[in-house]
């Protein structure tokens with residue numbers, strides 16, 4: 001194959017591989033009987049956060065699959081076209097491009113507009129169950145998924161966080177028993193990827209009649225989300241423009257807050273406790289209040305003269321005190337990393353399930369505050385009359 005022809009095919013395939021759309025490439029028509037494969041079939045897949053190419057090396061006896069980096073594809077496909085195959089078919093959602101080489105090396109490129117039904121492989125993590133039905137049409141409107149059905153690269157981290165968040169809720173609800181209805185408040189719902197996915201999980205997977213409310217202070221976001229709910233006739237979900245502290249008091253089964261900023265997480269906790277939520281699930285973000293409220297000398301003062309360590313200690317105390325406060329109010333708590341750091345730096349999750357009051361928790365809460373010179377934890381303020 002001459003260099004001009006190779007360059008033409010390489011430019012074409014680079015463009016396809018670099019897009020967020022699904023595609024399939026089929027290398028075929030072997031150059032000689034010594035070629036070990038009959039075909040090589042290439043498709044995009046996501047592994048963790050990275051886009052890779054799944055290559056199926058098909059021989060008469062077996063299929064062998066290898067995942068390769070997209071950067072390696074150019075060199076590998078050039079080798080395949082020069083040594084193994086004459087032809088390459090490229091299928092996208094709306095066209096088929098045939099690159100056909102004659103035995104003398106003449107290249108013809110034939111483009112046809114056809115609708116190809118391509119299997120969409122979103123996460124490729126087939127061993128793991130996906131808790132987000134990314135094929136739900138509203139994910140396109142939310143800007144998470146491309147028209148072709150792939151999670152946009154920029155949305156992949158949020159997609160993984162939401163998936164893990166719901167996986168943890170799934171475990172938490174394992175002993176929730178049969179329910180007719182389930183009421184959820186999502187505090188600081190933002191663009192609402194979690195809110196939509198959780199509503200779908202609870203209704204489709206659990207079979208419960210849902211009443212899911214996303215509370216969000218930005219009206220542009222709640223308007224967009226309510227329009228998407230209406231457009232797709234989604235049941236059991238709505239969005240309210242409100243500060244979390246002003247959310248109407250009403251019975252709720254679960255309160256969630258994914259990265260609600262700073263004290264907004266405390267407002268979510270207070271709302272859950274005051275409205276007798278059975279479950280409270282939080283992934284806190286930017287814990288600033290405690291850091292500002294810490295003063296005086298204590299055993300860790302020489303350590304936290306380094307800003308980063310002061311920040312880490314303040315984060316730990318913020319969330320540790322939240323867990324103690326919840327225990328004092330009759331919740332069993334767990335604090336853990338819900339997803340690896342590569343997906344988000346804010347990867348701590350606090351889950352709380354209604355149980356018995358921990359009689360020591362409030363004393364421990366006060367002792368820790370005293371030890372680290374913490375004037376107050378914002379949560380306490382929310383319970384002052």
Ligand SMILES: C[S@@+](CC[C@H](N)C(=O)[O-])C[C@H]1O[C@@H](n2cnc3c(N)ncnc32)[C@H](O)[C@@H]1O
Nearest residue numbers: 188189190216217242243244258259260261264
């Ligand atoms: C970092 S975003 C997270 C959004 C969403 N939960 C997610 O994970 O994609 C935090 C959202 O909380 C909202 N928010 C922060 N404080 C709030 C408050 N006190 N009341 C209502 N919304 C609040 C912000 O406007 C923002 O949309």
